[in-house]
Amino acid sequence: MSTTVSNTPSACFDVQIQQTLRSRERSGSRFSLNLRFRSEAMHTVLYGPSGAGKSLTLQAIAGLNRPDQGRISCQGQVLLDSVRGIDVPAAQRGFGYLFQDYALFPHLDVRQNVAFGLRRGWLNPSRRWRDPRVEHWLQAFELDAVAGQRPEQLSGGQRQRTALARALVGAPRALLLDEPFSALDPALRGRLREELAALLQRLQIPMLMITHDPEDLAFFGGLALQLRAGRLVGGEAEIDSEFEQGLAA
Ligand SMILES: Nc1ncnc2c1ncn2[C@@H]1O[C@H](COP(=O)(O)OP(=O)(O)OP(=O)(O)O)[C@@H](O)[C@H]1O
Numbered sequence: 649m650s651t652t653v654s655n656t657p658s659a660c661f662d663v664q665i666q667q668t669l670r671s672r673e674r675s676g677s678r679f680s681l682n683l684r685f686r687s688e689a690m691h692t693v694l695y696g697p698s699g700a701g702k703s704l705t706l707q708a709i710a711g712l713n714r715p716d717q718g719r720i721s722c723q724g725q726v727l728l729d730s731v732r733g734i735d736v737p738a739a740q741r742g743f744g745y746l747f748q749d750y751a752l753f754p755h756l757d758v759r760q761n762v763a764f765g766l767r768r769g770w771l772n773p774s775r776r777w778r779d780p781r782v783e784h785w786l787q788a789f790e791l792d793a794v795a796g797q798r799p800e801q802l803s804g805g806q807r808q809r810t811a812l813a814r815a816l817v818g819a820p821r822a823l824l825l826d827e828p829f830s831a832l833d834p835a836l837r838g839r840l841r842e843e844l845a846a847l848l849q850r851l852q853i854p855m856l857m858i859t860h861d862p863e864d865l866a867f868f869g870g871l872a873l874q875l876r877a878g879r880l881v882g883g884e885a886e887i888d889s890e891f892e893q894g895l896a897a
Pocket residue numbers: 669670671672673679696697698699700701702703704705
């Protein structure tokens with residue numbers, strides 16, 4: 649495992665974020681996120697205590713949370729640049745995103761939940777709709793037998809695979825995973841960790857994962873980034889001078 653970062657323009661993730669939020673819990677208190685990192689690693693793991701700002705960071709990269717100031721690029725494409733007024737909408741950023749609690753739709757069956765990853769309009773995919781990309785991932789994750797069932801009828805592993813299939817069905821440029829194994833028991837966690845590693849190796853797409861689990865850090869290797877109170881431990885100076893000049897201009 650390494651903690652070095654590189655500054656090539658083709659870095660998988662090149663992230664600078666500054667954001668201050670008013671606390672939802674205590675009136676008057678604020679949370680400040682201020683970090684910068686670049687990673688060329690295929691696996692980047694973000695870890696740290698609860699409330700450190702891990703999810704906010706992942707959501708900012710995904711385009712689901714807009715920082716006050718920032719610059720985010722992936723594989724050379726600028727997704728956010730507050731100085732230049734660039735903010736690519738989440739749906740056009742090309743990421744597959746897996747939320748902490750999987751966020752499956754309870755009223756949709758497994759096939760519809762997976763097909764949701766291809767959705768471009770407002771309507772939910774119909775139960776009768778078939779798409780070869782959806783069928784491919786249902787098969788790949790051995791979900792075809794439960795394709796007509798709803799999330800409440802699934803095991804923990806099947807739920808996790810459904811969420812992963814939904815994240816992958818749109819052929820994402822990279823995967824953003826928010827604690828993908830936290831809802832699973834230890835035995836299943838170990839198995840699905842190995843399945844995910846094999847899948848990433850086969851697809852050759854980068855992933856950025858949030859975790860609390862030291863075993864994920866040891867297993868996935870790559871670049872490990874520790875976040876504490878909104879800052880990277882041992883990270884680069886949060887905002888570089890070029891960026892500050894841009895803000896002042
Ligand atoms: N929309 C919001 N408005 C105000 N505060 C927020 C908002 N979202 C998150 N926060 C606060 O920002 C801080 C960081 O939250 P975040 O969810 O990123 O932490 P985390 O490191 O992912 O924690 P956990 O490991 O528990 O998921 C917390 O203090 C949280 O209460």
